[in-house]
Amino acid sequence: MTSTSRPSAxxxxxxxAAPQVFYFAPQKKWYLVYQTGxxxxxxxxxxxxxxxxxxxxxxxxxMPDIIRDNSAPSLxxx
Numbered sequence: 001m002t003s004t005s006r007p008s009a010x011x012x013x014x015x016x017a018a019p020q021v022f023y024f025a026p027q028k029k030w031y032l033v034y035q036t037g038x039x040x041x042x043x044x045x046x047x048x049x050x051x052x053x054x055x056x057x058x059x060x061x062x063m064p065d066i067i068r069d070n071s072a073p074s075l076x077x078x
Contacts, residue, residue, distance in 0.1 A: 017034065017035040018034075019032055019033065019034035020032070020033045020034070021033075021047060027043075028045065029043045029044065029045060030043065030044050030045070030046075030047045031043055032044075032047075032053065036056060036058075037063070038058045038059065038060060038062070038063060039058065039059045039060070040056045040057060040058050040059065041056070041057055041059065042054045042055065042056055042057070
């Protein structure tokens with residue numbers, strides 16, 4: 001399978017912080033937490049299968065003013 005035929009994985013695209021993966025037992029899901037401008041996450045029940053990761057979801061709708069006001073311009077482009 002070529003990289004163009006694979007579904008888009010959540011960890012592709014611009015990131016600005018080191019991703020973290022953890023298992024949340026109450027939901028029986030793995031979480032991948034990372035930044036795409038805003039803090040984002042994806043979930044799966046099997047982290048060994050990249051195609052099973054959910055589409056990225058943001059933790060919040062927009063960057064809080066306090067972060068935007070105190071960040072370098074390149075970090076606030078989204």
